[in-house]
Amino acid sequence: MRTLVRFLSTVSESQKFIDWKRVRFIGGRGGDGCSSFRREAHVPRGGPDGGNGGSGGAIWLKACGNTRDLSSLKQPQYKGENGERGKGSNCHGRDGKDFILTVPVGTVVKDNGCFLSDMDSNKEMYCVVRGGRGGRGNASYLSNKNRAPRFFTPGSLGDEKVLELELKTIADIGLVGFPNAGKSTLLRAISNAKPKVAAYPFTTLNPHIGMVQYWDPPAQVAVADIPGLIPGAHQNKGLGHAFLRHIERCRGLLYVIDASSDDPRDHYYQLKHELEQYKVGLSRRPAAIVANKIDLLKNVLNLTLGNDCPVCAVSGMRGQNIEQLLTVIKRLAQPQLFA
Numbered sequence: 001m002r003t004l005v006r007f008l009s010t011v012s013e014s015q016k017f018i019d020w021k022r023v024r025f026i027g028g029r030g031g032d033g034c035s036s037f038r039r040e041a042h043v044p045r046g047g048p049d050g051g052n053g054g055s056g057g058a059i060w061l062k063a064c065g066n067t068r069d070l071s072s073l074k075q076p077q078y079k080g081e082n083g084e085r086g087k088g089s090n091c092h093g094r095d096g097k098d099f100i101l102t103v104p105v106g107t108v109v110k111d112n113g114c115f116l117s118d119m120d121s122n123k124e125m126y127c128v129v130r131g132g133r134g135g136r137g138n139a140s141y142l143s144n145k146n147r148a149p150r151f152f153t154p155g156s157l158g159d160e161k162v163l164e165l166e167l168k169t170i171a172d173i174g175l176v177g178f179p180n181a182g183k184s185t186l187l188r189a190i191s192n193a194k195p196k197v198a199a200y201p202f203t204t205l206n207p208h209i210g211m212v213q214y215w216d217p218p219a220q221v222a223v224a225d226i227p228g229l230i231p232g233a234h235q236n237k238g239l240g241h242a243f244l245r246h247i248e249r250c251r252g253l254l255y256v257i258d259a260s261s262d263d264p265r266d267h268y269y270q271l272k273h274e275l276e277q278y279k280v281g282l283s284r285r286p287a288a289i290v291a292n293k294i295d296l297l298k299n300v301l302n303l304t305l306g307n308d309c310p311v312c313a314v315s316g317m318r319g320q321n322i323e324q325l326l327t328v329i330k331r332l333a334q335p336q337l338f339a
């Protein structure tokens with residue numbers, strides 16, 4: 001995970017982040033069997049010696065912690081290697097090589113919307129299509145009834161599937177908030193990630209993951225920063241909808257609110273509403289409100305926010321109350337430690 005984070009933080013914001021792809025996979029064709037007879041001086045009736053064809057290569061997906069998104073799958077179609085034909089002298093054809101494509105950890109494989117696999121751990125492999133079987137050579141048909149078979153079977157075609165690959169980032173905690181609320185500033189303050197921070201909305205265009213390190217007891221918590229949501233995000237307004245899937249798997253959520261805005265309480269309820277509209281039950285995940293930018297407030301006590309989850313008033317920019325925020329994150333990510 002550490003390498004992933006170091007890798008992610010070096011990726012520029014402008015680079016396109018591809019988290020959905022439809023790809024055609026075709027397994028390699030099996031090699032045909034061979035029809036041949038042994039012909040050699042002083043060996044009368046040498047008999048059938050046609051070898052079997054090799055099997056076609058399969059295509060595998062491999063989850064890799066160093067892969068950021070699905071942009072490495074550049075082609076619309078991938079084909080496994082064909083198996084070789086069988087040859088005379090009982091030579092079997094070589095099997096087609098398997099093809100391994102790397103995808104990021106958290107890739108979900110679907111066939112026409114039907115779930116096939118969730119590649120949620122590093123180095124996990126999933127076979128998307130198998131290659132075809134090699135055909136039989138005429139030597140394999142030799143029997144007492146037929147001492148000179150001439151027939152052979154052709155190799156069969158490999159599987160063919162058009163699959164959807166969808167990346168759902170894996171993190172323990174997700175930061176959700178309106179643009180400019182200070183999500184990226186907070187991620188910089190608590191973790192090793194370095195997302196861009198600027199005073200205009202939609203600075204963050206791609207999800208970022210930061211690792212928060214704890215020492216007592218030693219633990220790491222992955223926190224995801226996604227692009228800002230706007231009202232109507234669940235209907236694909238702004239950048240929201242496309243990125244909400246990256247917080248679907250989070251164990252806990254942090255609603256980051258700009259405490260200096262006119263109605264922070266309303267922001268909180270709007271965010272909850274967006275999450276619930278996107279996926280039923282998402283707004284009921286264990287959560288905390290992070291009231292950011294308290295350095296801009298004259299009196300923090302006047303701050304009114306939702307009363308259905310804990311509130312943590314911080315200033316990401318000044319580093320105020322960050323210790324308290326770290327405790328809240330730990331509690332959300334690892335409730336067993338605080339039971």
Ligand SMILES: Nc1nc2c(ncn2[C@@H]2O[C@H](COP(=O)(O)OP(=O)(O)OP(=O)(O)O)[C@@H](O)[C@H]2O)c(=O)[nH]1
Nearest residue numbers: 179180181182183184185198202203204228316317
């Ligand atoms: N005064 C003050 N300003 C802050 C604080 N946190 C963030 N900011 C400022 O708010 C602006 C937006 O911060 P970002 O961290 O980029 O906000 P964001 O939520 O990631 O924004 P998007 O990526 O656009 O959704 C920047 O100019 C920050 O310097 C804070 O605690 N106090």
Ligand SMILES: [Mg+2]
Nearest residue numbers: 183184203204
């Ligand atoms: Mg940001």
